[in-house]
Amino acid sequence: MVAALHDAGIRLIVDIVPNHSSDRHEWFQQALAAGPGSPERARYIFRDGRGEHGELPPADWTSVFGGPAWTRITEPDGTPGQWYFHLFAPEQPDFDWSNPEVREDFRTTLRFWSDRGVDGFRVDVAHGLTKDLPEELPTQAALDAMPKDGTHPIWDRDEVHEIYADWRTVFDEYDPPRIAVAEAWVDAERRPRYASAEGLGQAFNFDLLAADFDAAQFREIVTFNLELTATSGSSSTWVFSNHDVVRHASRYGLPPKADDEEKAGRNWLLSRGTEPQLDAETGLRRARAATLFELALPGSAYLYQGEELGLHEVADIADDARQDPTFFNSSGAEIGRDGCRVPLPWTTTGPSYGFGEAAPHLPQPEWFADHAVERQEHDPESTLAMYRRALHLRRELQTDETLEWLETDADDVLAFRRPGGWVTVTNFGTTSAELPSGEVLLASGPLDGEALPGETTVWLRG
Secondary structure (H helix, E strand, C coil), X not given: CHHHHHHCCCCCEEEECCCECCCCCHHHHHHHHCCCCCCCHHHECEECCECCCCCECCCCCECCCCCECEEEEECCCCCEEEEEECCCCCCCXXXXXXXXXXXXXXXXXXXXHHHCCCCEEEECCCCCCCCCCCCCCCCHHHHHHCCCCCCCCCCCCCCHHHHHHHHHHHHCCCCCCCEEEECCCCCHHHHHHHCCCCCCEEECCCCHHHCCCCHHHHHHHHHHHHHHHHHHCCCCEEECCCCCCCCXXXXXXXXXXXXXXXXXXXXXXXXXXXXXXXXXXXXXXXXXXXXXXXXXXXXXXXCCCCHHHCCCCCCCCCHHHCCCHHHHHCCCCCCCCHHHCCCCCCCCCCCCCCCCCCCCCCCCCHHHHHHCHHHXXXXXXXXXXXXXXXXXXXXXXXCCCCCEEECCCCCCEEEEEECCCEEEEEECCCCCEECCCCEEEEECCCCEXXXXXXXXXXXXXX
């Protein structure tokens, strides 16, 4: 498979999850069978409980997925035993990265996949590996109040970069060297360390993902991040959607909100997509415009499966069909991320719209047929056609990683030039703006003579 991908000019990046294993992993099963203080348990984070009989967890911490972050085990003799730590679900026990055996095992894993031709790795929870847990653990409230400046007991500790420097030596054993990108939800100022040439090489920049469809916000984010990467010597990345957030075609179809949870569509999801009413047409129009803006920027653009089809969030999945542990651990107070993870439609009919022979693992709505690859394949105005054309042109047009902002006559219009005369203009407003002169290479929507319609991006060669 890898050879076929490489022959087609496609590189393969695999997902690696170094923070935790499955509770079914051989190592964790060995840890359960071994006693306290054993080498098997030392691969994970086990603690005795508080209280007279250890009946209380070591701390009152909550997991990212909701519910407690400590789970008690039953010892081999059948008695209640120690507690293990899991940042996420109980089925995902955290490794203890101070253990040399854990570090060596992951070096072996990186070589295993690299030897098979994999080109790189997406590193899940890259900022959560190293932990400094004192004998007396702080409360959740105290933990939340601690600064995330490299000294936090759990998140974004400076020592994590020792691990990635070690991984870099493994990556550089190969020709070409393997690449990696960090999923690290950290402050922007701390992101470049993950993206350094001595470490993973890239880190996801989620700033645009959290922004409204707004000219001022987009310009501020792009300017800040290009300056940050230039100073640090790292490279820029850009993201609008991923497997953890509401798809941006839907976010852009909701009224703008100042509150971050509203901006992310949390309350809309809680209403099962009914309040406020989604303006799907506006959302897709803005998403197409934002995508062309993104693909014209210096650096790497990461696209999420299904956005090339213009898919919206599936917000009305029945509760008994949901799979995200966030939903169950919060007793439905958080809807979770299933709506952006529904398998994409390839065909207009079939048990899973061409995704497979069996029923999909998450239910697909009937409106998926209208967005199927089969339906868009030969439509030159489809979202799929726009993505394909944009990616083809991007490869032709990209040169030096520089950008020059151009003056415009309106605050809600952004324009910038890349080397070679590549000009991008985005109208974030709702009324038409002046269309600059130049050869039109691609537009996110129909143009109106010498005017650039609202919520539209155009690529020009000037």
